[in-house]
Amino acid sequence: MLIKYSVSLMVCWLPLSGAAQVICVLGSGASSYKASADQRPSADAMQLVARANAAAKTICVSNCPEVVVFRNTTASNLMLIADAGRAKLVYAPMVFAAVHDRYGDAGIVALVAHALGHALDDGIGAAWIDKAWTTELRADSWAGCTLARSSLSSAEVQAALGALADYPSPSHPKWNFRLQAIGAGYTHCGGAGSKLGAPK
Amino acid sequence: MPRRSAALRQSKAAEVTRVEANPAEVQTGTPYLVPCLLLFAGSGCAALIYEIVWFQLLELVIGSSGISLGLLLAAYMGGLCLGSALLARLVSRVYHPLRVYAFLELGIALFGIAALFLTPVVGRAYISGPVSGTAGLVLRGVVAAVCLLPPTFLMGASLPAMSRWVETTPKGISWLGYLYSANVAGAVTGCLLAGFYLLRFYDLGVATYVAAAINVTVAGLAWALATRASQQPAGGTEVSGGIFNGVQHAPGAPLVFVAVGLSGLTALGAEVVWTRLLSLLLGGTVYTFSIILAVFLLGLWAGSSAGSFMARRLAEPRLALAACQILLAAAIAWTAFTLASVLPYWPVDPLLSLSPWFNFDLDLTRCLRAILPATLLWGASFPLALASAAAEGEDPARLSGSIYAVNTAGSIAGALLFSLVLIPGWGTRVSQEVLIWMAAIGGLMAFAAAIGGRNRTPVWMVGGAAAAIILLTWGLTTTVSDLPWQAMAYGRRVAPILRGLSVASDKLARPLFVGEGINSSVVITQRGEQRFFYVSGKAEASSAPVDMRLQRMMAHVPALLHPSLPDGPRSVLVVGFGAGVTAGSFVPYPEVGNIVVCELESLIPPASDEFFGKENNNVLRDRRTRIVYDDARHYIATTPEKFDIITTDPIHPWVKGTSTLYSKEYYELARSHLNPGGIVAQWLPIYESDEETVKTELATFFSVFPDATVWSNYLQDEGYDLVLVGRKDSSLVDIDALQQRLDRPAYRGVAASLAEVDFHSAVELLASYTGRASDLAPMLAGTPINNDLNLRLQYLAGLGLNSLRSPEIYGNLLTYRKFPDDLLTGKGDRIDSLRSRLGQEHRTF
Structure with a gap:
């Protein structure tokens, strides 16, 4: 049944093994996460994840990782977890609702794009990625690239940036560094630079 | 029975003849x-x-x-x-x-x-x-x-x-x-x-x-x-000297009267205490109150039938009355034990039921298990008391009248003593201990009446029996324990919640405050960094983000929609104190000079002041705040004051009695107490509710405020809340003017209060707009109105509280949402941004 909730377009496995490892947490409270409370994601959540995934697939093409999606009320905002050889994207429904209330579909797509960015970064590389960037900045850069392939309007790009700015991980650097990484990915993947600007 | 039926079929003449001509036969037939x-x-x-x-x-x-x-x-x-x-x-x-x-x-x-x-x-x-x-x-x-x-x-x-x-x-x-x-x-x-x-x-x-x-x-x-x-x-025969020739009660009857008076006192006292406790465990709907009362009366019926049967056969009805009262002490202890130590832990989750009627079955079973033994004994005591006090030839009207009167007088005393003095003063545990002692004293009185006429009963035997009764009673009182605070807090869902917490020990809550007032039981808990406020088995407020947002919306939405720009409202009435967050959200408004809070339960404001002072801006200590302890409906009806805002956040409408605060007449009353431009804000929960209930609530509000608007709090796992806003006068809301108001230094506190609950701008606040009366009219066509004469809502809500339909209800509401051009206005980016937000598709996560 697990496959029913997975992002089936991604065919390649992340090289994960051993015990569950939290790769990325947007927000705080990862310690409260209980895997036993994982639930099937809502149809709306899957639709938006699939939208981000479709955009990401244009980047990784045939070398895409597989990510399984779960809804979990004990999760922090959004988590990417490597567990028993697979990647789990776990979201908190209340936070998704809040993000959507404030930023609409683009806000959710942006957060998912950041999480997928970690998975992409693990399998492929890109010339525009600065070697000095941390893992989070590289994921941001891939998120920017994914957003560029997501056919977002100017307002939606602004909303997406707003969501990324409002829901950082504890290890994220300051926003101006992040915006630089996102912008690099966005412009190198065909996004119109005119749509990009500081969200606040 | 055949003989009796046959007698009933006789002609009038034949029957009269038989009654008068052959009393001996009638005596056995009593047709x-x-x-x-x-x-x-x-x-x-x-x-x-x-x-x-x-x-x-x-x-x-x-x-x-x-x-x-x-x-x-x-x-x-x-x-x-x-x-x-x-x-x-x-x-x-x-x-x-x-x-x-x-x-x-x-x-x-x-x-x-x-x-x-x-x-x-x-x-x-x-x-x-x-x-x-x-x-x-x-x-x-x-x-x-x-x-x-x-x-x-x-x-x-x-x-x-x-x-x-x-x-x-x-x-x-x-x-x-x-x-x-x-x-x-x-x-x-x-x-x-x-x-x-x-x-x-x-x-x-x-x-x-x-x-x-x-x-x-x-x-x-x-x-x-x-x-x-x-x-x-x-019965047929006249006693010598004519019927009822002034014969007085039997010797020793005064002690019987004391016993039956105490029986009435304990019966009504227990009904008050047990209804309070059972309504916590079953949920306080009109249906559960009916079930509790029906079981109480059922026991009285069965007991009085049995007592009547015994009354004509027992040679010593006073001893039987004494035994009833002594057993009653034990039965009260049984009920106290069942309520505190058994029923809260029965594995009953009302949310599992596909129909409320299955839950009513369970409620009936639980009531029978808890209170039937005692009610049987109270029922039996009445005919036994009649038999104990009767003297041959006494006027039966005088006998039954005096026994009934004393029993009823005891009932009045019991109801008032326990509801107004003992429960609020000492709690339900002590109240039940008092009940046990009262029943035992009633037993001793009946026992004394029984042995009073005997000359040969040894003193040591009487003393020994009395001492044994007192010892037994003391032993019984030691078995009474407090209702677990979890039952007071979690109410009808106590068992599944305790079960859930047992497998997630990191979520265990600890009680900060537990109190039993005249009207309700109140618990405040701490779980992690959040505090929760429960009234009579329901979470009414908390410092959790979703609740904070709602509580703040109940104040900020009407205050910021109030047309008195550039100044805000001056006088507000808050119905229901809760954690005080709604009332406290008016504190930062510089123009507000008068915050009246109407609260039924006097326990609540001081407790909330102690544990939610930070969240409610210490509103209770603000010089502009005045607390009125009264039923809000009664207060509004009787006060000459008028207000700029009346925000009403009562308890959930499925609770018996609260639908009077959701009725057409109540809204008319509130509207009549608004100043020009005034606004009524009404909380409307769509969790623990169903479509029909929500539609009735909306239709009723809209019937008084035809230009009303609906604003929503965002999703939590169990559903949404709505804030209904009814305005006395229609006017445009200028989003730019609203933002300018929030940007003023004097409004810094208001802006901060909003930001704490994730509203960072006027656009974000107004994006919680969900609909209006005119747009929702097709959905509400033919929906019955909740008025004072039918109080339809409490019957609808009592059936729908376990429906878990809030996402569907909310989604359905949003299908009618259109941008309200004649309500929200502005220029440039803000109104465009708001239009974009309100136009986006609703999603469920």
């Missing part, structure tokens, strides 16, 4: 007492319907605070008491008992119908008088007495009137018991008929007419029987 049982059942049925109707009507006049309810109860039962005590003195025994009874029933029907029409008139007169202080209290008592004493006097007189038709032999006394029992059986029927059918599908008017029709039918049948039956006692 007319059997139909009299049916008549008494009819009386009981009508009486319970009236009781429910009259309390509902009068609570709308004098309020539903603990004091008001106490006055209503005292007036209702006082009438019963007076009627039963005075009938024998006021009505000569030359009249045929059945004809007297018929007149009483007709009188009850007339008063019943009159109450329906005159109570609102009395209400209007009441409002014009003094409503606060001692004078107000006296006036409430006068209203309760004027409305309730006349009909209840007649009700109370009916048993003594009929009892003149039996004689004070053991068999006759037994019949008195059966009449009482039949009356209670009718009451069970009336309770269920009113609670589950008449008031659910119809209204107070129809319920009154049904009750009156029962009275009239009973009166007609009684009159018809009177034309056939002899006036002399149905």
Whole structure:
């Protein structure tokens, strides 16, 4: 049944093994996460994840990782977890609702794009990625690239940036560094630079 | 039975002849007492319907605070008491008992119908008088007495009137018991008929007419029987010296009276305590209250039937009465144990049920398990007391009247003592200990009456028995424990929540405050960094983000939509203190000079001040704040004050009695107390609710505020809340002006208060717009309105609280949402951004 909730377009496995490892947490409270409370994601959540995934697939093409999606009320905002050889994207429904209330579909797509960015970064590389960037900045850069392939309007790009700015991980650097990484990915993947600007 | 039926089929002439010509045969047949049982059942049925109707009507006049309810109860039962005590003195025994009874029933029907029409008139007169202080209290008592004493006097007189038709032999006394029992059986029927059918599908008017029709039918049948039956006692024989020739009660009867008075005291005291505790565990809907009352009455019926059966066979009814009361002490301890240590842990999750009727089955089972033993003993005590106090040849009307009056007087004392003094003062555990002691004292009194007439009972035996009873009672009181605070907090879902917490120990909560007040039980807990506030088994407020957002919205949405730009509202009324966050959200508004908070339960504000002071801006200590402890409906009806904003955040509408704060008349009352441009904000939960309930709530609000708007709090796992906003006058809301207002230095506190709950701009606040009355009209077409006469909402909500339909309800509401061009206006980016947000598709995560 697990496959029913997975992002089936991604065919390649992340090289994960051993015990569950939290790769990325947007927000705080990862310690409260209980895997036993994982639930099937809502149809709306899957639709938006699939939208981000479709955009990401244009980047990784045939070398895409597989990510399984779960809804979990004990999760922090959004988590990417490597567990028993697979990647789990776990979201908190209340936070998704809040993000959507404030930023609409683009806000959710942006957060998912950041999480997928970690998975992409693990399998492929890109010339525009600065070697000095941390893992989070590289994921941001891939998120920017994914957003560029997501056919977002100017307002939606602004909303997406707003969501990324409002829901950082504890290890994220300051926003101006992040915006630089996102912008690099966005412009190198065909996004119109005119749509990009500081969200606040 | 065949012989009795055959007798009933005889012609009038034949029956009369038989009664008068052959008393010995009649003595064994008592043919007319059997139909009299049916008549008494009819009386009981009508009486319970009236009781429910009259309390509902009068609570709308004098309020539903603990004091008001106490006055209503005292007036209702006082009438019963007076009627039963005075009938024998006021009505000569030359009249045929059945004809007297018929007149009483007709009188009850007339008063019943009159109450329906005159109570609102009395209400209007009441409002014009003094409503606060001692004078107000006296006036409430006068209203309760004027409305309730006349009909209840007649009700109370009916048993003594009929009892003149039996004689004070053991068999006759037994019949008195059966009449009482039949009356209670009718009451069970009336309770269920009113609670589950008449008031659910119809209204107070129809319920009154049904009750009156029962009275009239009973009166007609009684009159018809009177034309056939002899006036002399149905037992048949006259005692020497003529009927009822001034014989007094039996020797030692005063002790029996004390015992039966204490029995009444413990019965009503226990009903108050146990209804409080059971409604926590079952959920306080109109249906669960009906079930609790029906089980209580069912036990009284079965017990009084058994007691009546025993009364004619026992040589020592006083010893049996004493045994009943002693066993009652044990039965009360059993109930206390069951309520505190068994039922909260029964693996019952009401949310698992596909139909509320399965839950009602479980509720009935739990009530039977908990309270039936004690109610059986109270029921048996009444006929045994009659048999214990009766003297051969005594006027049965005087006997039954005095026993009933003393029992009812005890009931009044019990109801008032426990609801107004013992529970708020010492809690339900001590109250139940007191009940056990009272029952034991009643047993000792009956025991003393039983041995009083004996010369040969050794003193050591009497002393030993008394000491054993006292020791036993003390032992029983040690078994009583407090209701677990979790049951007070989590209510009907205590078992599944405790189960859930047991496998997630990091989420365990600890209680910060546990209290039992006159009106409700209050618990405040700490879980992680969040605090939760529970009233009578329901979470009413918390510092969790989703609740904070709602509580702040209840203040900020009406305050910022208020048309008095550039200044804000000056006077606000907050209905329901809760954690104080809504009231406290008005504190940062520089223009607000008067914050009146109306709260029913006096425990709540001080507790919330202590534990939610940071979240509620210490509103209780703000010089602009004034707390009024009253039923909000009563307060608004009686205050001359008017307000710029009335924000009303009462308890959930499925709780019995709260639908008066969601009725058309309440909204009209609130509207009439608004200043020009004033706004009413109403909380509307769509969790623990279903479509029909939400539609009725919306339609009712819109019927008074046709230009009303709906604003939503975002999703949490269990659903959404809505904030309904009704405006006295229509005006545009300029988003740019609103943002400028929030940007003013004087409004820094308001902006910060909003930002804490994730509203960072005027656009974000207004993006919570969900719809308006005109757009939702197609959805609400044909929806019934909740008004004072039907209080439809509490019957709908009581069935829908486990439906788990909030996502669908919310999604359905949003399908009607259009951008309100004639309400929200502005220029440039802000209005475009708002338009974009409101145009986006709703999603469920």
